[in-house]
Amino acid sequence: MGIGRGRPQAASLCSCARTARRRPVTSSYHPESIEPRWQAAWAEARVYRTPNPGDEDFDPSRPKYYVLDMFPYPSGAGLHVGHPMGYIGTDIVARKKRMEGYNVLHPMGYDAFGLPAEQYAIQTGTHPEVSTRANIETFRRQLQSIGLSYDWDREIATCDPEYYRWTQWIFTRLFDRGLAYQTEVPVWWCEELKTVLANEEVINGRSERGDHPCVRRPLKQWMLRITAYADRLLEDLDDVDWPESVKRMQREWIGRSEGAEIDFPIDGLDASLRVFTTRPDTIFGATFMVVAPEHPLLDEITTESNREAVGAYVEEAARKSDLERTDLARTKTGVFTGRYARNPLAEEGTGEPIPIFVADYVLATYGTGAIMCVPAHDERDFEFARCFNLNVLEVVRPPEGTDGLEQGVCFTGEGTAVHSPPFDGLATPEAKARAIALLEERGIGKATVTYRLRDWLFSRQRYWGEPFPVLHHPDGSTTRVRDEDLPVELPPMEDFAPSEDGSPPLARAQDWVHTTDPETGEPAERDTDTMPGWAGSCWYYLRFMDPHNDSAAVGEEAMRYWGNVDLYVGGVEHAVLHLLYARFWHKVLYDEGVVNTKEPFQRMFNQGMLTAFAYRDATGRLVPADETEEGEDGVVRSKESGEELEQVIAKMSKSLKNVVNPDDVIAEYGVDTFRVYEMFMGPLGESKPWNPRDVAGSRRFLERVWRLFVDPDSDAPVRARFGPEPTPDGEVPELVREMERALARVEDSFEHFNFNTAIAALMTFVNEATKRREELARSTAERFLLTLSPFAPHLAEELWHRLGHADSITRAPWPALEKAWLEEDTFELVVQVNGKLRARISAPKGADRSTLEELARDAASEQLAGRSVRRAVVVPGRLVNFVVA
């Protein structure tokens, strides 16, 4: 191996060397010839293949590292330069870990089921299978052209029957555990898309995809009981190393709140109205109640004289989204039902009748679908009471100095209970506890926890998704398909457009629907819904551990070795849904004994968004970037009309006509330049604009690297002469020190993924080494190439071989930082007077405070002349600050 410290790795690399010898001898940097050659050599030698436990060449003594990208949905548009930013970041991490001797699991696949392929199919007639396959080909070609070190033997696509067989298998486990059930629920129905959509796929009453209008409709749907895992999903967030912001989003999404359920007797009916409240201590302030328009008791509660008005109101509410209904800023609406309830804690006969309203700001799906309203201490109730002129009764006195009812505002914080006979004078937490104790004692209420999280609507009336592995029997019962009968494959269909009546396309595959129950031989029907796009992505990280296993979703040995994902990188847009769903499935699989980790993703990192310049003319029309030119005055104009354009920075998107295709960048500058530029732009976690003008700088850097090693005026593959090697006890040569500084900064950059600073450090070294090339020792040059290789692997590999190495640099040992080479005898001492810089002088490293003060006093003698030094602040190793009068 290269510099002789590492153990030989599993993959045979001799073919790399063979291929390398076929290279033409060129003296200037030609990435277009180097890069495809090495990509072919790496593929041929399978240098990125990662053996699994049980494989012949598996080395169990090495530690494991699993670094994963969020796999892409293979859209028809292909990749733009924003997609690979995270991929390049993880590739750099994977390459360094490999060089450090880890067994690195670094796979890639495709989230290939879902609506867009089907919409495209309906528009063009191309079968989703066909367009998805074609898109995958494009994605794979593009990903491979970027030199990403994936183990392509592990590639998966969620639409493969061999993959979704196990998605279905996991569903059957959910089914067995009672976590999957069918029920009639009001769901968003999109007439245009002919499907049900999840709450999160509908924005302002329109579909997220396509922006079509949607309405609420009750339909029988598959649901997953994610709420049963709410507490564990909440608690285990403490054990993962994720951005706090993402954890917070998940916590808020789950929305756990503690409170009480209370039964209010209804006047004139032998029924009571159950409400949920987080503030049982305010029950004596309840001056009215509200039920949701969908509340099951509404019909019974409503009196004859109010029936018409209530009916009309309910009808209107059905057309609104939850969002519109609960918007705080909106004027509250509602209708009186004609009925009253009673405070169950009030002494007999003392309680005022409490009017019951129906109002759409209460949702049927949250809590019990009914609330007691305490306008003095709840914003929405306060607002409602104002609109309808209802009583407002203060039952919590705010702490001293805080505004409350007396100042005309609604106080929602904690204070002291008043006007509440059983708990007058108690502080809010005690009053809550007292209220709950009283309710439980009298059997009219109890402490409860509710969640904002709802069960997961898990079915779609579409074709391009996983079929449900269940059989419906003539007696109305439903059983799951036996393991040995999986997968339930999608039937081939010519026409997969949704039916006009909204029934799913699979319902038309009559031969497929009508089957026999293999257990009983009786006729049975298949389910005609399919799973949503999220299903396949819930567990793909597990399949990567053991992608070809045909007897289990993931083999036990592989699962035990790979554990969970050490580093997961992707966009923040998946912070809630994908990550929550995947964590839910993982926990079910944990209970099932399939995995032995509680959490799937140990560390998570969100890459920033890539933006780009877009141009608008005076009319606001968007002008494609390639139809613009910048004048000498720096003003951007339209090439065609010469009109001045406004430059805006925005997310890369087709509609803004500012998409940059990586293929074009690679064709013009080469892969390594593309990789270096993407990382050099700024920290991986920040959003930043792509500036086509800046790319050349990264290319120039690589050319300087090339010339450091190859003499452009000679035919020799590499410069023959190197400077003297550093001796163990001699003085540390400047370039050795310089390289070590660069290495230290590169190491640092892996902490926060700010590879821009790593590349800046490598540039600084190259600049210095170019100036004093005759001093550059061979060992220093090799350390540099090793350090460069994760960032610019093709160039590093080429030069590594030109230096005479037969084995690939991708498996050469990562250089260990030599701290001793960083140490220096002197430092630059900063001299300040009253905090202002006045001199910089060289001082010996170990000098004590008084020596430093003397040196500084000398250096600042001019500024100090005639002034009295009141104090001297000495920071050893840094500065001296004189405080003068």
Next chain:
RNA sequence: GGGGGAGUGGCGAAAUCGGUAGACGCAUCGGACUUAAAAUCCGAAGGGUCGUGAGGCCCGUGUGGGUUCGAGUCCCACCUUCCCCA
């Protein structure tokens, strides 16, 4: 409406702990090489100001306050902007 991030040269950005603001690169300008150009190499460069010059001085990290010998960094208030959620 709620939550989070970010505001530093013409542009992307850098600056472990509070201690030299602007590293590294882009664009720009000057010079060398060249018949010429490209490429490359060398150099200049935050703003202002004084000086023939070397160099000096003042201002400067969104705004206004505060803490400190010393603030891009810490605290308070505000403005702008992006993202996420509702």
